Structures are given as C-alpha cells and as structure tokens.
Amino acid sequence: MITLPASTALAHIPTPLEQLNYRDDRSWPRIWIKRDDLTGSGLSGNKVRKLEFVVAHAKRSGADTLITCGGLQSNHCRATALVGARLGLKVHLILREEGGREIEGNLFIDNLAGATIETFSAQEYQANLNNLLAQRAKDYQSQGRTAHVIPTGASDEIGIWGYVKCAQELKSDFQQNAIDPDLIVCATGSGGTQAGLSLGGYAHGLSARVVGYAVCDDADYFNRKALTDITRCVDAYELAIDPQLVPITTVDDYVGPGYAVGYPELYDRIKDVASRTGLLLDPVYTGKAFHGLMCDIAAGKYSGAKDIVFVHTGGTFGLFAQKTAFGFSL
Ligand SMILES: *Cc1c(COP(=O)(O)O)cnc(C)c1O
Numbered sequence: 001m002i003t004l005p006a007s008t009a010l011a012h013i014p015t016p017l018e019q020l021n022y023r024d025d026r027s028w029p030r031i032w033i034k035r036d037d038l039t040g041s042g043l044s045g046n047k048v049r050k051l052e053f054v055v056a057h058a059k060r061s062g063a064d065t066l067i068t069c070g071g072l073q074s075n076h077c078r079a080t081a082l083v084g085a086r087l088g089l090k091v092h093l094i095l096r097e098e099g100g101r102e103i104e105g106n107l108f109i110d111n112l113a114g115a116t117i118e119t120f121s122a123q124e125y126q127a128n129l130n131n132l133l134a135q136r137a138k139d140y141q142s143q144g145r146t147a148h149v150i151p152t153g154a155s156d157e158i159g160i161w162g163y164v165k166c167a168q169e170l171k172s173d174f175q176q177n178a179i180d181p182d183l184i185v186c187a188t189g190s191g192g193t194q195a196g197l198s199l200g201g202y203a204h205g206l207s208a209r210v211v212g213y214a215v216c217d218d219a220d221y222f223n224r225k226a227l228t229d230i231t232r233c234v235d236a237y238e239l240a241i242d243p244q245l246v247p248i249t250t251v252d253d254y255v256g257p258g259y260a261v262g263y264p265e266l267y268d269r270i271k272d273v274a275s276r277t278g279l280l281l282d283p284v285y286t287g288k289a290f291h292g293l294m295c296d297i298a299a300g301k302y303s304g305a306k307d308i309v310f311v312h313t314g315g316t317f318g319l320f321a322q323k324t325a326f327g328f329s330l
Pocket of ligand 1: 045046190313
C-alpha cells in the first residue's frame with residue numbers, strides 16, 4: 001500500500017469503466033474503456049488528474065503563477081489554463097508552433113481562459129525550452145510573484161501521483177465488475193500516465209500488465225522516462241518500493257510520421273470507432289493508441305487475454321484542430 005500525497009480536488013472522479021462493443025467477435029478479448037475523457041467538460045482528460053497533485057504542491061510552496069509548455073494544441077496547457085482560471089492563479093504558456101496558426105481547439109480554450117501565451121518555432125522551442133521556462137520564472141519573481149514551473153505534460157514525480165491514484169480506482173472498478181484484466185493500455189506522450197499506472201498497478205498488486213502506446217519518440221525513450229519518473233517519485237516520497245521491480249512496457253509501432261501527424265488508417269479508425277460505438281478518439285493520442293491496440297489484438301499479440309482496459313485519456317478538442325484530415329463535406 002502507498003499513501004497519496006496532498007491533492008486539490010479538480011477532477012470528476014472516479015470516472016466510469018465501460019465495456020465497449022466494438023468487435024462482435026467471440027475470439028476477441030472484452031474491451032473496457034476507463035472514461036478519463038469524462039474527468040470534466042473543458043477541464044477534461046488525463047492532465048487534470050496530474051494537476052490535482054501538482055497544484056496542491058505549487059500552492060503549498062506559495063505559488064501564485066503556473067508556467068508550463070507544450071505544442072500549440074497541448075491538452076495539458078489547456079487544462080492548466082482552465083485550472084488557473086478556476087483557482088485564481090496566473091497561467092503562462094510557452095507553446096511550440098506546429099501546423100497552422102488558427103485559433104482553434106485547445107488553443108482557443110487557452111485564450112478563453114485568459115492565459116498568457118507565447119509561441120516559438122519548433123527549432124527555438126527545442127533548443128531553448130529549459131532556459132525559457134527558467135527565464136519566465138525569474139521575470140515573475142522580479143515582479144514580486146512566485147511561479148511554479150510544470151514540466152511537459154505534468155509528467156514528473158508529483159504529476160504521476162494522478163495515475164497512481166487512478167490505478168487504485170481501477171482496482172475497485174475491477175472488483176465491482178468481477179474482472180481481472182490482463183492488460184491496461186494508455187497512450188504515452190510525455191510518459192507520466194504510463195509511469196503512474198505502472199507504479200500504481202505494481203503497488204496495488206494488479207495482475208494486469210500496463211502497456212503504453214507511444215505517440216512520439218520510441219519505446220526505449222519511454223521505458224527510460226517512466227523509470228526516471230518512478231525512481232524520482234520513490235526517492236522524493238520515500239516509498240518502500242524498488243523502482244527496478246516495476247514492470248514498464250512500451251509499444252512504438254503506431255507513431256506514424258511523428259507527434260501529432262496522422263495517417264490514413266488512423267483517421268479511418270477514429271471514424272469507424274465513432275460511427276460504430278459513439279466514442280470519440282483524438283488523432284494525436286487516444287486514436288493512435290487505440291488503433292495500435294486493435295491491430296495488435298488482431299495480429300494475435302495478446303492471444304489468451306480475456307479482458308483489456310483502455311484508459312481513454314481525453315484529447316477531444318484536438319480532434320477539431322485536425323478536422324480537415326477527415327475530408328468531410330456537405
Ligand atoms: C497528454 C496526453 C496523453 C499522454 O499522457 P502522458 O502522461 O503525457 O504520456 C494521452 N492522451 C491525451 C489526450 C493527452 O492529452
């Protein structure tokens with residue numbers, strides 16, 4: 001057992017665990033969806049679970065300003081902007097330019113929420129991100145404010161508690177449904193959801209293996225990133241756990257051309273799932289991960305599995321930013 005650190009209530013949790021009737025095929029495992037797309041309305045998806053712990057930490061250290069970063073359509077930045085608006089904290093976003101400059105999807109909500117927004121070319125962002133974050137924190141300090149810098153995706157030793165807690169929630173979902181799933185799958189983009197679920201699954205004795213489906217980078221990168229987050233968490237909170245014993249598994253076969261860049265099978269999958277089940281997936285995260293999971297089940301990778309849980313981490317606003325890729329017209 002592990003004791004959770006202090007958190008600020010922000011997410012509508014516990015979220016439902018629902019069976020998805022997608023493949024009418026008896027040879028298939030049952031697919032269950034952990035509806036973390038329902039953690040809120042605007043403030044939806046996986047980042048709000050992480051921010052519950054990050055914000056509690058930031059407030060305790062006297063912060064009145066949150067600085068964070070991500071792509072132009074970052075769900076994490078949108079969630080942080082809304083959390084700040086809700087709690088009366090100033091939010092400063094450092095965004096990486098990608099695709100068009102249209103004020104759309106998550107970026108539209110960042111604006112509605114009144115966040116201060118700065119954008120940088122992908123090159124400049126990549127080369128200078130840490131300096132930029134540190135410099136903005138210093139700027140606020142010289143104005144008499146106290147800023148807390150949240151790393152990409154709130155994936156650090158504090159943020160991953162959100163998914164340690166979710167693993168605990170899943171344990172009781174499984175008891176209520178009298179299931180003992182073989183697999184828990186999530187999209188992995190900055191690694192914190194995967195790290196938290198892996199640590200939480202291990203700490204709570206779940207028999208399910210946690211598998212992260214990468215949406216960028218590669219399996220090696222996420223295996224190392226998750227281990228780093230877990231090790232830092234174990235050290236910072238003095239947990240009686242050996243990080244090396246926590247199983248970490250990443251699949252990187254469905255990234256496609258790169259982060260936030262789709263491919264035809266992905267858009268077909270999103271449309272197929274929406275039209276046959278009513279479930280909305282997004283092209284950046286959940287669509288790639290779910291598509292990968294379906295392909296891997298079909299290929300026999302998880303043969304023998306009876307129940308598989310897919311953690312729906314949200315991202316619905318990102319769907320709007322890529323609407324033209326679907327080619328609909330009147
Ligand atoms: C950020 C995000 C992820 C990935 O979670 P990480 O903890 O960053 O790996 C998955 N799905 C959605 C919708 C996200 O916004």
